Amino acid sequence: MKPFTFKQFQIQQSKDVFRVGTDGVLLGALADVEHASNVLEVGTGTGLISLMLAQRNEKALFLGLDINEEAVAVTELNFENSPFHTRLKNKFQDFKTLETKERFDLIVSNPPYFEESGSDKDKIARQTVELNFIQLISKASLLLSQDGIFSVIIPVEAGDVFISVGKENGLFLNRRINIKGIENSKTKRLVLEFSSKEKEINESDFIIEKSPRKYSDQYLELTKEFHVFK
Template identity: 60%
Template structure:
């Protein structure tokens, strides 16, 4: 499978690992990373999000977890081939049973979106067979530092439920980004950022495309340090 080329690193891909996608790019570019030194990514796949965060935050040390052994091998290869290899490590773990004495300033995840279904495509990465939203929230709440941030991208229709489960676990939204695929279309994703202390929540709209295959200025600006755009 053809590698995906970014400005400062390349992502090797595999048919056995969920591929590079817009959701990962958005989360890697929009997550609040300033001041975060100890970062955990849950479900790293190719390692894209961790690499983007490492590029954005030169102080960050990142642990990237995945349940899929193929993903861990692939992510480790992508980390080794990047300028950030000394600050990122990949490890195979089931997040539900992950044990560490560390607390994290940022936990970031592009989690499985869908309930279990008959599809055979990317089952672990796409379906909540191994990691439900509830599992993800509960475990993340226990691993965040006192001022840490939990940052996720989820389907728009899951937003209210995810937010309510987070509040039950002592995590409160402070930033919500509503993602629109195309201008004037229905919203398709939320990026939710949560912390332990309730505070005013900033809500932002973000549009990816002005029209089909024509990116908005805000998307081009957001990704200018990462994407290699055809000219």
Template identity: 75%
Template sequence: MKPFKFKQFEILQSSDVFRVGTDGVMLGALANVDNADRVLEVGTGTGLISLMLAQRNPKAEFLGLDIQNAAFELTRRNFQNSIFNARLKNIQQDFKLFESSEKFDLIVSNPPYFEESDSSKDKVARQTIELNFEQLISKASVLLSENGIFSVIIPAEIGRDFIEIAGGYHLFLDRRVAIKGIENSKTKRLVLEFSLVENVIKESVFVIEKSPRKYSDQYLELTKEFHIFGK
């Protein structure tokens, strides 16, 4: 499988690990990493999101977790091959069992979101087998620093449930980005950000394509420091 090339780094890919996709790119470009010193990514896959965030914040240190050995090895290689490698570390770990004496300023995840089924395609990466939403949220609430942010991208139809579960763990919705695949279509994904402090919710809408296979100016502007293409 061909590597996916970005402007400042390259992502090696594997048929055993969920590939580079729009969801990961969107979260890597939108997650609020500006004031973070310590970042935790839950479920690294290829390591794409951490690498994008490392490019956006040149002082933050990153720890990536993935339960899959294939994903752990692929992330390790992609981290080591990048110019940000001194600030990137990853371990093979079940997030439910992960412990840390230090808190994180940003916890970010593109979590599994299909209920368990008979499909073998991307079984761990895309289905809620190893980590369900409540397990992810409850653990994140414990590991988040006082002023930290918990940032995820999920399908729009399960956003209300996710927000409700987060509220049960004293995580308040701070930001909501509704992502549409194309103009005048239904919201496809949500980037949701939570904090331990209740604030006025910041809401926005993001459109990926202005017509089929033609990126919107909004998307081109957001990803201009990453993707190798022009308007």
């Protein structure tokens, strides 16, 4: 597969690893990484999100986890070839069984979100086979620092359940970004950010395209430091 080239780094891809997609780009550009010192990404795939966050925060240290050995290999290659390689680590590790005394200022994930089906296509990356929302949220709640943020991108249909499970685990919704594919369309994705502190929710809308195959000014502005637009 052809590599995906960004302004400051390149993403090597594999047919056996979930490819670079808009969801990952949006989370990498929108997650609140500004004040983080140590960041954990659950399910690195190609390493895209951590690389984008490392570009946005020049001091933070990053740890990525994935249970797909091919994904770990691809991520390690992409990390090593990036200008941020000294701050990036990646492990072949199941998040559910991760044991560490470290607490993270930001935990970020583009989690699996389809229920298990008969398809093998992107089975681990795109289905709730190995890690469901309850497991993800409960484990994240244990590993966040006192002022830490848990940031995810999920389908809008899963939003209410995700928010409810978060609250059950002591994580309160602080920020909600409604992602729309095109102007005047329904919300299709949510970027949600949680912390252990209950506060007024910051809610906003984000539109990817102003018309078919034409990015919105909002998207172009958000990704201008990353994308190489022709």
